[in-house]
Amino acid sequence: FTRSRKLDEEMFEQLEEILIESDIGPRMSGRILGDLRTAVKTNKVSDSAGLKALLQAEMIKLLKSPPAWNHNSDGPTIILIIGINGVGKTTTIAKLANHFLKQKKKVLLAAGDTFRAAAIDQLKIWAERLGVDCIAHQDGSDAAAVCFDAVTAAKARQVDILIIDTAGRLHTKAHLVEELKKIKRSIQKVEEGAPHETLLVLDATTGQNGLLQAQVFYREVDTSGLILTKMDGTAKGGVALTVSNELSLPIRFIGLGEKIDDLTDFNPREFITALFE
Amino acid sequence: RLGDKLQHVFKKLKGEGALTEKNVVDALREVRLALLEADVNFQVVKEFIARVKEKAIGQEVLRSISPGQQIVKVVHDELVVTLGRKTSEISLTPPMTRILVCGLQGSGKTTTVAKLARKLKSENPLLVAGDIYRPAAVTQLKVLGKQLDIPVFHEPDAKPEKMIRSAVGMARDNGHKLIIMDTAGRLHVDPDMMAELTRVKEAFKPTETLLVADAMTGQDAVRIAVEFDKLLDVDGIILTKLDGDARGGAALSMRIVTGKPIKMIGVGEKITDLEVFHPDRIASRILD
Ligand SMILES: Nc1nc2c(ncn2[C@@H]2O[C@H](COP(=O)(O)OP(=O)(O)OP(=O)(O)O)[C@@H](O)[C@H]2O)c(=O)[nH]1
Ligand SMILES: Nc1nc2c(ncn2[C@@H]2O[C@H](COP(=O)(O)OP(=O)(O)OP(=O)(O)O)[C@@H](O)[C@H]2O)c(=O)[nH]1
Numbered sequence: 012f013t014r015s016r017k018l019d020e021e022m023f024e025q026l027e028e029i030l031i032e033s034d035i036g037p038r039m040s041g042r043i044l045g046d047l048r049t050a051v052k053t054n055k056v057s058d059s060a061g062l063k064a065l066l067q068a069e070m071i072k073l074l075k076s077p078p079a080w081n082h083n084s085d086g087p088t089i090i091l092i093i094g095i096n097g098v099g100k101t102t103t104i105a106k107l108a109n110h111f112l113k114q115k116k117k118v119l120l121a122a123g124d125t126f127r128a129a130a131i132d133q134l135k136i137w138a139e140r141l142g143v144d145c146i147a148h149q150d151g152s153d154a155a156a157v158c159f160d161a162v163t164a165a166k167a168r169q170v171d172i173l174i175i176d177t178a179g180r181l182h183t184k185a186h187l188v189e190e191l192k193k194i195k196r197s198i199q200k201v202e203e204g205a206p207h208e209t210l211l212v213l214d215a216t217t218g219q220n221g222l223l224q225a226q227v228f229y230r231e232v233d234t235s236g237l238i239l240t241k242m243d244g245t246a247k248g249g250v251a252l253t254v255s256n257e258l259s260l261p262i263r264f265i266g267l268g269e270k271i272d273d274l275t276d277f278n279p280r281e282f283i284t285a286l287f288e
Numbered sequence: 289r290l291g292d293k294l295q296h297v298f299k300k301l302k303g304e305g306a307l308t309e310k311n312v313v314d315a316l317r318e319v320r321l322a323l324l325e326a327d328v329n330f331q332v333v334k335e336f337i338a339r340v341k342e343k344a345i346g347q348e349v350l351r352s353i354s355p356g357q358q359i360v361k362v363v364h365d366e367l368v369v370t371l372g373r374k375t376s377e378i379s380l381t382p383p384m385t386r387i388l389v390c391g392l393q394g395s396g397k398t399t400t401v402a403k404l405a406r407k408l409k410s411e412n413p414l415l416v417a418g419d420i421y422r423p424a425a426v427t428q429l430k431v432l433g434k435q436l437d438i439p440v441f442h443e444p445d446a447k448p449e450k451m452i453r454s455a456v457g458m459a460r461d462n463g464h465k466l467i468i469m470d471t472a473g474r475l476h477v478d479p480d481m482m483a484e485l486t487r488v489k490e491a492f493k494p495t496e497t498l499l500v501a502d503a504m505t506g507q508d509a510v511r512i513a514v515e516f517d518k519l520l521d522v523d524g525i526i527l528t529k530l531d532g533d534a535r536g537g538a539a540l541s542m543r544i545v546t547g548k549p550i551k552m553i554g555v556g557e558k559i560t561d562l563e564v565f566h567p568d569r570i571a572s573r574i575l576d
């Protein structure tokens with residue numbers, strides 16, 4: 012009996028290592044394993060395989076049942092894409108547009124990054140490849156004004172989906188977070204319920220800072236969902252689990268590469284299984 | 289803050305007689321937690337704590353009236369020593385310095401190339417736009433080059449390794465003493481792209497190969513650094529986006545597993561936002 016007790020403790024340590032190395036974070040890992048110890052009592056687990064299976068089942072539960080998309084029933088559904096620098100927003104917008112085009116939806120894009128060198132050029136190239144229009148002003152123009160025009164155009168042209176790109180910004184830069192709020196207000200002047208979805212893009216290689224990013228963007232601009240990019244690397248993206256659970260935000264999509272088709276619907280079972288590989 | 293947490297740990301022990309080694313080992317659990325929360329790699333933390341334990345169970349701690357502070361000092365000093373005691377700069381190699389910049393997608397390479405060029409403007413740099421994949425990547429570098437009045441070389445329809453001959457020729461003919469080459473972001477587990485990088489390095493023969501990495505990288509920092517270093521034998525690392533609130537544990541992980549110095553840090557989106565790496569500042573940040 013003593014021998015099997017020791018094995019259990021070592022097994023818990025091995026599981027803790029897997030969780031922490033997946034970027035779930037030490038506190039969340041501790042919480043998950045604490046819940047697992049409780050579950051072990053009720054489930055009468057007797058070996059390490061059973062323990063691992065129980066843990067995976069518990070973790071899948073943490074990610075299940077996302078709410079339905081907030082679609083606009085009488086007008087374009089407006090999706091605002093936000094996130095810190097370099098996480099993959101612009102590329103993800105191209106993939107999202109492709110996703111909706113395959114559903115026979117009419118899509119319009121907005122080049123809301125008026126700051127970074129060649130940001131507008133970048134989105135325009137994607138729009139051209141997809142055969143969709145892209146509302147854009149000049150480099151250095153007011154982002155809120157571009158978004159205002161884009162929503163106006165989306166309604167006039169009766170598109171199904173408008174996806175708005177924004178400049179990468181660190182959540183620690185108050186003036187840039189303010190700019191996002193201004194963008195939202197401008198959008199709301201044209202369409203009251205908009206943006207219908209505000210999706211935060213998280214890079215799978217990000218560590219615990221992902222949680223800080225999400226907390227600020229959630230509090231300040233009311234994020235409604237997550238997209239996790241660069242899952243084709245070796246990072247497990249565990250911080251997304253912590254964010255999703257803590258803020259009750261659904262992970263909508265996973266980015267798996269740099270091409271237009273490299274976007275899949277988020278699948279909790281696949282995500283958790285991959286975490287343990 | 290770690291200092292406060294440790295103070296709390298030791299406050300609970302006051303009046304229980306002299307501090308023992310076991311008390312210190314228990315306190316080191318708080319240090320372990322702080323390092324993991326700061327994104328230092330799990331294995332790296334294990335080895336680092338083992339190293340620190342030797343120093344932490346010394347008499348200065350056991351007899352100190354503020355053992356918590358003593359432990360923080362021991363850990364901080366060990367971090368500074370590990371991160372590299374002095375700051376390590378980019379070396380110039382007359383008559384032609386050749387800097388190759390590489391790293392994962394979105395880490396900040398193109399922006400960093402421009403920042404480096406501005407810093408080393410007195411060398412009359414020529415930039416090479418070697419990212420032929422990302423939409424408007426060449427445009428991005430050309431826009432930045434124009435802002436700095438620094439020329440950007442790009443050979444349309446040429447593979448990056450094939451561009452180098454003409455780029456070096458142009459640099460020599462026009463009195464440039466420095467060439468900085470930007471490359472496409474790539475995954476360390478993408479064999480074709482890593483092979484391309486190897487070919488680029490063989491053709492370019494850089495005098496300085498720099499890995500540009502995001503300061504908020506998590507546990508994967510070790511794997512990324514090892515793979516790039518194994519293939520290219522990098523000369524140094526540049527950590528970007530340190531103007532945020534990422535603790536920067538990736539700095540320790542990457543430094544420990546490759547033994548390569550962190551040379552500079554990116555501290556913003558502006559072309560002026562590049563600073564020399566200071567180990568003590570990053571150490572304080574990791575422990576915060
Ligand atoms: N491997 C991989 N690369 C990706 C993925 N998503 C985006 N990228 C790459 O990441 C890099 C940055 O992508 P962008 O779309 O420019 O990122 P961004 O968030 O718009 O960047 P900023 O606008 O500068 O903040 C590009 O090289 C993309 O090709 C992904 O899922 N996997
Ligand atoms: N806040 C901040 N942003 C940075 C820093 N360095 C780069 N960026 C931003 O990060 C984003 C990505 O920078 P890029 O230079 O395009 O990155 P990259 O590595 O060349 O990207 P790929 O070529 O797609 O792999 C841009 O929005 C930059 O402005 C930094 O030190 N701080």
Ligand SMILES: [Mg+2]
Nearest residue numbers: 100101124130
């Ligand atoms: Mg972008």
Ligand SMILES: [Mg+2]
Nearest residue numbers: 397398419425
């Ligand atoms: Mg680039």
